[in-house]
Amino acid sequence: MLTIWGRTNSSNVQKVMWAVSELGLQVNRIDAGGVFGLVHTAGYLAKNPNGLVPTLEEDDGFVLWESNSILRYLGDAYDPNGVIRPPDIRTRAIASQWIDWDLNVLWPAHGVAFMGLIRTPEHQRDEGAIQASLDKTTDALRLVEAHLSRNRFMAGDAFSYGDIPIGIIARRYRKLYPARPLMPNFDRWFEQISNRKGFQVGVGSVPIT
Numbered sequence: 001m002l003t004i005w006g007r008t009n010s011s012n013v014q015k016v017m018w019a020v021s022e023l024g025l026q027v028n029r030i031d032a033g034g035v036f037g038l039v040h041t042a043g044y045l046a047k048n049p050n051g052l053v054p055t056l057e058e059d060d061g062f063v064l065w066e067s068n069s070i071l072r073y074l075g076d077a078y079d080p081n082g083v084i085r086p087p088d089i090r091t092r093a094i095a096s097q098w099i100d101w102d103l104n105v106l107w108p109a110h111g112v113a114f115m116g117l118i119r120t121p122e123h124q125r126d127e128g129a130i131q132a133s134l135d136k137t138t139d140a141l142r143l144v145e146a147h148l149s150r151n152r153f154m155a156g157d158a159f160s161y162g163d164i165p166i167g168i169i170a171r172r173y174r175k176l177y178p179a180r181p182l183m184p185n186f187d188r189w190f191e192q193i194s195n196r197k198g199f200q201v202g203v204g205s206v207p208i209t
């Protein structure tokens with residue numbers, strides 16, 4: 001059985017839990033990080049020297065950290081039917097491209113707004129920085145909107161692990177920015193992915209905290 005170390009309200013842990021739910025895998029998840037601590041203990045640091053979550057561990061001792069690497073590994077190791085890992089190499093490359101785009105563009109744009117609105121007391125918030133972050137997130141998602149005007153999902157006609165990281169940030173953005181500009185293709189896509197059981201189990205059922 002797989003063991004996943006990490007707290008459920010971490011977006012990076014949610015990526016992994018969404019994926020394992022899509023794949024129907026049984027996992028043992030252990031709370032770690034945030035209020036649960038553990039990540040700076042010698043035992044955990046021996047697995048993940050970054051002291052971050054998530055960390056994947058298999059029964060034979062194999063350990064892997066970095067959520068995007070874990071997504072790809074789950075696809076390679078546990079997805080013979082192409083549930084999240086596109087069978088076609090080019091489609092798979094496009095899915096991987098969007099995973100990396102989320103890490104390098106979307107999350108940096110959105111992180112300040114999320115931390116400011118969710119994890120900072122109201123009297124300590126920098127409202128200007130928060131709005132700038134929401135505007136940057138909107139600009140990034142306009143690119144997604146344009147892409148989804150030509151594609152049903154991020155990698156083409158079928159759901160893939162390329163949708164997972166963006167879907168998690170999209171949920172937070174929609175919640176935190178009710179006055180966001182209209183993006184019909186983005187909204188259509190989000191409705192499709194948020195109705196998936198994997199999203200509902202691994203993401204939608206977890207409070208944004």
